[in-house]
Amino acid sequence: MIEIKDLHKSYQMGSNTLHVLKGINFNVEAGELVAIMGSSGSGKSTLLNILGMLDVADTGSYVLDGVPIENMNETKAAQYRNKFLGFVFQSFNLINYKTAQENVALPLYYQRVSRKVRNEKALEYLDQVGLKPWATHLPSELSGGQKQRVAIARAMAAEPKVLLADEPTGALDSKTSYEVMDLIQQINDKGNTILVVTHEPDIAEMCKRVVILKDGVIVEDKKVNQKRASAYVQ
Amino acid sequence: MSSFRFLLDANTWQEIFGSIRKNKTRTIITVIGVLWGIFVYIAMAGAAKGLDNGFDKVFKDVAMNSMFVWAQSTSIPFEGFKTGRSLELRLGDATALTNKIPEIQHIAPRNAQGVFGGSPALTVHGQKSGTYSVLGDYPIYTKIATKKIYDGGRFINDQDIELSRKVCVIGERTQSELYEKDVNPIGTFIRIDNVYFQVVGVHKYANGVSFDNDSDIYIPFTTFQKLYNTGDRVGYFVIAAYDDADVVAVEKQVKTILKNRHRVDPEDERAFGSFNLGEAFGRIMGFAQGMTFLSLVVGLATILAGVIGIGNILLISVKERTREIGVRRALGATPGEVRMLIIMESVFLTVIAGVLGIVLGAMVLNLVGNLTEGGDFPYANPTVPISYVLGALGLMIVLGTLIGMIPAQRAVSIKPIDALREE
Numbered sequence: 001m002i003e004i005k006d007l008h009k010s011y012q013m014g015s016n017t018l019h020v021l022k023g024i025n026f027n028v029e030a031g032e033l034v035a036i037m038g039s040s041g042s043g044k045s046t047l048l049n050i051l052g053m054l055d056v057a058d059t060g061s062y063v064l065d066g067v068p069i070e071n072m073n074e075t076k077a078a079q080y081r082n083k084f085l086g087f088v089f090q091s092f093n094l095i096n097y098k099t100a101q102e103n104v105a106l107p108l109y110y111q112r113v114s115r116k117v118r119n120e121k122a123l124e125y126l127d128q129v130g131l132k133p134w135a136t137h138l139p140s141e142l143s144g145g146q147k148q149r150v151a152i153a154r155a156m157a158a159e160p161k162v163l164l165a166d167e168p169t170g171a172l173d174s175k176t177s178y179e180v181m182d183l184i185q186q187i188n189d190k191g192n193t194i195l196v197v198t199h200e201p202d203i204a205e206m207c208k209r210v211v212i213l214k215d216g217v218i219v220e221d222k223k224v225n226q227k228r229a230s231a232y233v234q
Numbered sequence: 235m236s237s238f239r240f241l242l243d244a245n246t247w248q249e250i251f252g253s254i255r256k257n258k259t260r261t262i263i264t265v266i267g268v269l270w271g272i273f274v275y276i277a278m279a280g281a282a283k284g285l286d287n288g289f290d291k292v293f294k295d296v297a298m299n300s301m302f303v304w305a306q307s308t309s310i311p312f313e314g315f316k317t318g319r320s321l322e323l324r325l326g327d328a329t330a331l332t333n334k335i336p337e338i339q340h341i342a343p344r345n346a347q348g349v350f351g352g353s354p355a356l357t358v359h360g361q362k363s364g365t366y367s368v369l370g371d372y373p374i375y376t377k378i379a380t381k382k383i384y385d386g387g388r389f390i391n392d393q394d395i396e397l398s399r400k401v402c403v404i405g406e407r408t409q410s411e412l413y414e415k416d417v418n419p420i421g422t423f424i425r426i427d428n429v430y431f432q433v434v435g436v437h438k439y440a441n442g443v444s445f446d447n448d449s450d451i452y453i454p455f456t457t458f459q460k461l462y463n464t465g466d467r468v469g470y471f472v473i474a475a476y477d478d479a480d481v482v483a484v485e486k487q488v489k490t491i492l493k494n495r496h497r498v499d500p501e502d503e504r505a506f507g508s509f510n511l512g513e514a515f516g517r518i519m520g521f522a523q524g525m526t527f528l529s530l531v532v533g534l535a536t537i538l539a540g541v542i543g544i545g546n547i548l549l550i551s552v553k554e555r556t557r558e559i560g561v562r563r564a565l566g567a568t569p570g571e572v573r574m575l576i577i578m579e580s581v582f583l584t585v586i587a588g589v590l591g592i593v594l595g596a597m598v599l600n601l602v603g604n605l606t607e608g609g610d611f612p613y614a615n616p617t618v619p620i621s622y623v624l625g626a627l628g629l630m631i632v633l634g635t636l637i638g639m640i641p642a643q644r645a646v647s648i649k650p651i652d653a654l655r656e657e
């Protein structure tokens with residue numbers, strides 16, 4: 001599903017160059033649930049953003065679902081993001097003047113799905129994350145965990161091939177974190193490919209594979225025995 | 235992406251409405267800016283038009299190519315005459331002028347009592363009385379200044395002149411002051427300076443630049459001569475030139491001939507006075523046109539300022555919404571779609587504001603129109619031509635699009651990842 005080879009990325013900071021990714025080689029098969037770990041500043045978000053086509057690498061190749069991602073103009077990139085990729089952010093990034101349902105329906109709007117179908121689907125996905133009764137509420141009326149579940153519903157509504165989550169539980173307490181992970185596991189169970197950036201070992205243990213970044217390279221890549229989040233959720 | 239399809243897509247409109255509805259303060263501020271602009275434009279254009287119409291109405295009844303000339307006194311000694319000699323126009327001058335100046339179409343000698351000099355005549359009808367100016371006229375006067383005579387009456391005719399009949403045409407106000415409401419004055423007699431006259435007509439007050447008003451009395455010129463013992467002296471001439479003649483040139487010729495006939499130095503500018511309606515009219519029309527032009531400029535400038543205001547606020551709002559725009563792009567909005575969203579917001583706000591401004595402007599114009607209705611102020615029917623309104627709307631759509639492009643460009647110039655990182 002994802003193949004990257006010798007990926008490099010550096011940031012220009014005035015006269016200094018900060019070399020963040022120093023040759024990443026990394027494959028992800030369809031249906032995997034991968035945790036990306038590493039200390040702060042090790043380049044996890046940078047890697048995920050490149051995978052999400054929100055940013056571009058300096059050198060190296062990236063093939064997503066058999067399509068080489070290179071020299072793409074913004075319009076094309078937007079269409080790929082819309083079709084292939086779903087995002088979940090640490091800070092939720094819901095649009096504050098849209099209701100939960102409208103937020104979930106937004107990626108469908110950019111897929112040109114008709115309003116009626118869009119709203120039905122949005123409600124369906126809200127139902128899946130257990131927030132159907134909150135459909136008409138604004139983000140400001142939701143708790144952090146609820147916001148993240150809306151964000152997950154939004155990411156899933158477009159039915160992406162890959163779900164990218166940058167510290168999805170970073171702003172949540174452990175109980176809520178497990179609820180969110182339970183949801184992510186359920187989505188993964190349906191065959192979706194998911195990458196989760198996290199600092200928390202217990203969250204990483206709920207994935208099927210853990211990749212550890214250090215100083216811009218992958219220092220460890222191992223399969224783990226997945227712990228089910230549902231065991232912790234009442 | 236075909237932008238036309240995008241425009242027709244109900245989803246697009248829903249997005250635009252959503253964004254506009256949810257950003258109320260921004261919407262209201264921008265709307266007020268443009269609303270004010272278009273309001274000023276409409277109100278001013280309408281007012282200028284009203285003024286224009288008003289002047290048109292005033293001058294409608296007056297032959298534009300007409301002038302007045304009267305005698306004053308000399309200011310330069312000439313051929314043994316001392317300075318300060320007072321001059322009098324004579325009936326013979328009229329004949330001389332018509333003979334020598336082919337451009338003259340009509341010339342009406344008039345005498346007036348109680349307008350420039352002499353005391354107004356004490357006039358009595360039954361128990362009522364008043365003082366009114368009396369004018370001695372020839373029938374030809376009506377060829378120059380339209381006189382509206384009420385049903386059943388007439389103006390002075392040739393026989394009245396020939397026979398020096400004691401008949402008169404009274405003004406509307408004269409009638410209202412001398413007669414009871416339901417009395418028809420035609421055929422009745424009034425006493426003017428102790429002489430009985432039969433009323434043959436009542437004339438309406440006609441808006442216009444002349445020395446006339448409606449509290450006066452017209453009598454035949456010849457009767458006036460006898461009543462006030464004026465001989466062949468004439469108060470002033472009202473002269474109409476042919477439509478294609480240059481009335482200013484005619485005015486000069488008239489004065490030259492009069493100076494010659496009355497033995498006045500050709501350089502003497504003060505010997506004869508004159509007033510030229512064509513010139514006065516031109517000046518006033520120039521003023522009205524100037525007003526129209528000014529209102530156009532000011533209105534357009536205000537609209538422009540309003541639209542620039544919208545652009546500014548959208549620019550600020552785009553900055554505030556950087557993160558939202560980043561989210562939209564992460565979810566698959568193409569740069570074209572983001573741009574279109576911002577531009578459509580701009581156009582939509584501009585048009586809404588424009589329509590509100592037009593309605594408000596029209597309401598104010600209507601109010602002013604009603605208030606000035608029937609008054610003396612030259613102001614009538616202050617409407618804005620529909621082409622102006624449509625033009626303004628079209629202009630606003632164009633400006634809204636152009637100004638929207640700036641924030642729209644700003645919105646897509648930033649990389650999605652930077653937009654998402656923005657605090």
Ligand SMILES: Nc1ncnc2c1ncn2[C@@H]1O[C@H](COP(=O)(O)OP(=O)(O)OP(=O)(O)O)[C@@H](O)[C@H]1O
Pocket residue numbers: 011012013018020038039040041042043044045046047
């Ligand atoms: N836009 C940028 N401009 C300059 N430097 C940047 C930019 N984005 C990231 N960096 C730098 O790149 C390095 C890696 O950043 P990145 O966000 O990928 O780290 P991370 O592993 O996600 O850290 P954290 O766990 O704190 O989120 C950091 O040193 C950061 O300061």
Ligand SMILES: [Mg+2]
Pocket residue numbers: 044045046166
């Ligand atoms: Mg990070």
